[in-house]
Amino acid sequence: MTKLFLIDAIGPFFRGYEKRRINWSKIPFGHLQTVGEQADDQWQMIEEESRHFAGRVSNMGYNAVTLDDLAHLSDHPWFEDEVRERNSQLAARMRRVMDIHLQAGMKVFVTSDVVCTSSAIDERLAGDRGEMEEWYADVIRTFFESFPEVSGLILRIGESDGLDVDDPIRSRLHIRTAKDARKLLGRLLPLFESLGKKLILRTWTVGAHPIGDLIWHRNRIGQMIQGLKTDALILSFKHGASDFFRYLPLNDVLTRTKTPKIIEFQGRREYEGAGEYPSFIGSECEAFHKELEGDENLVGFSMWCMTGGWHGFRRRPFVESSAVPEEIWIELNCVSAIGIFRHKLTARQTIEKHLGSERVESVMKLLQLSDIVIRELLYIPDYAQQQRFFRRVRIPPLVHVYWDCIFFTAPMRKLMRHFVSDHEGAVRDAEAVLTLFEKMKELARSSDLPVEDIEFMQDSFQLIALARRYYFLPWKQETIDEIIAAKKRYKQKWPRSQRQRYRIKTEFKPFKVKRRTIGWVTGLLLRKQSGYRVIDHLVILSLLSFIYRLVGKKGQKALPKFVRKSAMGIDSVMR
Known part of the structure; x- marks a missing residue:
């Protein structure tokens, strides 16, 4: 199969989004207008910036983009009238953006959380998981009928909308076990095969439910894909066993998995300044490429150049033309990854090709020092x-x-x-x-x-x-x-x-818990190896969740606000 070199194309949709701290996990659909002169102006700028983006990343060698999302671009008679009307308007506007990328020679993939519903859908399905999956499959089928130009969906099963999302359509965690995931894949893959589309399943999770260890637990992956024989499925792995951090070795589950797969990188490093200063990933990409060399099941990679994090940093890559773009540090990451994984260059060669031989020495030294x-x-x-x-x-x-x-x-x-x-x-x-x-x-x-x-x-x-x-x-x-x-x-x-x-x-208020107590608690709750201990099975995975629910919101207020309110909150980890 033709290898996929994906990059997210959601930057233009954040133009003018002035919230002090932004959820960068997906397009802020509530910020988008759909009718009237202001909507026309907003979408004209989105289209203009998308042309800049498509031209620049296609010249680098990327051949596919990701856009958000199935829930806001689909139609179903069970949706509320106002949701159907707004989705129809968004779909019409988004089709023009998709055409821009298609004309630049890029394939288009659309993201989806499993599963997104509205109040009307929840009331109609009344918690019936089988009926919900049938409904979800029907939404996917009608979506591809409306958007035959879309090459596939990127499904996220281990994370849902953050606590800050206020939208009539919201996602929530639906898949709880590997058996659940296997059942869903068995339901969806024949549909994708019949339509000639790809289903890219992200293995990223935030630890919720028994499937929460999918990203690093090789047995969980095996349980999920057991018996599946299809050309429609691609697994997507972050490069480490956690989020996009340094000091993480290559995820060994990725190297052991024989199903077609892609590896995920982040060019706009959400934990390392989000492009405000140099945070070069070229050396890591080189090392990972060497470890994966010869793996015939690696069918490409996905670059998140915009997506990820809850923060106020605002640099948006590839949306404008300038001699030295303000997003230069993100650009160097994206250039290096595609150069290493597609063009078989070294990190130094990618920088030399991009910035010129007269600058490569000083730039590489700067990037090495920043590292x-x-x-x-x-x-x-x-x-x-x-x-x-x-x-x-x-x-x-x-x-x-x-x-x-x-x-x-x-x-x-x-x-x-x-x-x-x-x-x-x-x-x-x-x-x-x-x-x-x-x-x-x-x-x-x-x-x-x-x-x-x-x-x-x-x-x-x-x-x-x-x-x-x-x-x-x-x-x-x-x-x-x-x-x-x-x-x-x-x-x-x-x-x-x-x-x-x-x-x-x-x-600076004194923290009265003694260091000896911290040692005892962390020794009990935290383990040094990935494999579960007996105490994890007996207490940490089950009883601790029960106690957490038992203390309720009053007890949970003892936790720092940052832990309770950021992203999906600690509540998701304790499921």
């Missing part, structure tokens, strides 16, 4: 290298800086002091890495790359280094005063009216 700074300062290596699992989730190697938040809080201090053994060494290493920024600015200047981005990175990472001192040095009021003053200076230097910045979360 050191990120690995040694944004991450805390001692913590990041520790593999730990909670229930069905691989604990991220980065928690003290998350999306656009830097945490100066007493609970985080106590946790980091527990997990990191060499406190003085962690502070010393952070201070040493800060010295690299002067050279990085010099290299950016000589490479004609945005020096201001390196200055922003420097100021942000100085705060992160200060967080190291707060975490690991003896508590002093002078340190607290320094944090408060540094936060004020940072906000004054980088006002939101000029560019987005990190949010500084401070809470």
Whole structure:
């Protein structure tokens, strides 16, 4: 089969979306207008930016785009009248955008959560899972009848809409077990085969329900695809056993799976500044490509150049033409991935081909230094290298800086002091890495790359280094005063009216839980290997969920707001 080199094309749909903190997981459909002069103007700009996007990424070598989503582009007589009318208007507008990508030689794939419904659908189906899947299959069939130009669907079964989504159509987790997934695939794949379409199933999950370990549990994958013989199915894997972080080896489930598959990368690194500063993935792509070389079942990759995260960073790649685009760091990631996986180049060769031989030396040196700074300062290596699992989730190697938040809080201090053994060494290493920024600015200047981005990175990472001192040095009021003053200076230097910045979360009220208690609790709840312990089967996976439900919302308020309210919230992990 022709290999797929997918890239998400949703950037133009965020134009003018001025929410302070944005859910980047899919197109904000509530922001899109459908009728009237303002709608015409909005969609004209979407089409114009989509032309820029399609031209630039097709020239790089990408041959397919992903757009959102089945739920808002489909029709069914059971939908509410207002939903059907709005979906019809959105579908008409979106067809013009699809045509732009098709004319650029790109295939079009559309995303779908399993499953999306409205109030009327829920009332009609009354919780009957079999009827719901029949209805979902019927929606897919009618969608392809309306959009025969679409090459397939990308199904997400392990994550649903975030808590912030306010839409008459909402997704929720439907698949709970591998058996459920196998049954759904058995129902849908004959339809895809008959229509000549591809079903790309994402293995990403947030840990909910027994299928929540699908991304790393090879037996779960085997149970899900057991007995399936079809050319219509492609599995999609993130490159690690967690989200898009560093310090994660290649997901070994990916290497063991014989079903046709693609690997997912993220060019706009949601946990590493989202394109506000260099966060190069070329070296990782090179390493993963070498590990996967010769795997005949690898049929391409998917690049998320826009999708992912809940944060205020706003750079949108490939939507405008300029000599040095503000999204240059995202661009270099996307160029490198396609160069390595499609054109068999090295990371250095991709940069040389893209920016020219006269700049390659200084640019590569800058990217290498930024990689050191990120690995040694944004991450805390001692913590990041520790593999730990909670229930069905691989604990991220980065928690003290998350999306656009830097945490100066007493609970985080106590946790980091527990997990990191060499406190003085962690502070010393952070201070040493800060010295690299002067050279990085010099290299950016000589490479004609945005020096201001390196200055922003420097100021942000100085705060992160200060967080190291707060975490690991003896508590002093002078340190607290320094944090408060540094936060004020940072906000004054980088006002939101000029560019987005990190949010500084401070809470210095003493955390009364003793370190010995933290050690006992983490030892009980967290395991160092992916395989489940006896206590996980007996307590952590079942009884803990029951206790969580038992304490109810009142008890759950004891958890930090960030944990309860971000994305799908902790509630999803505890199912």
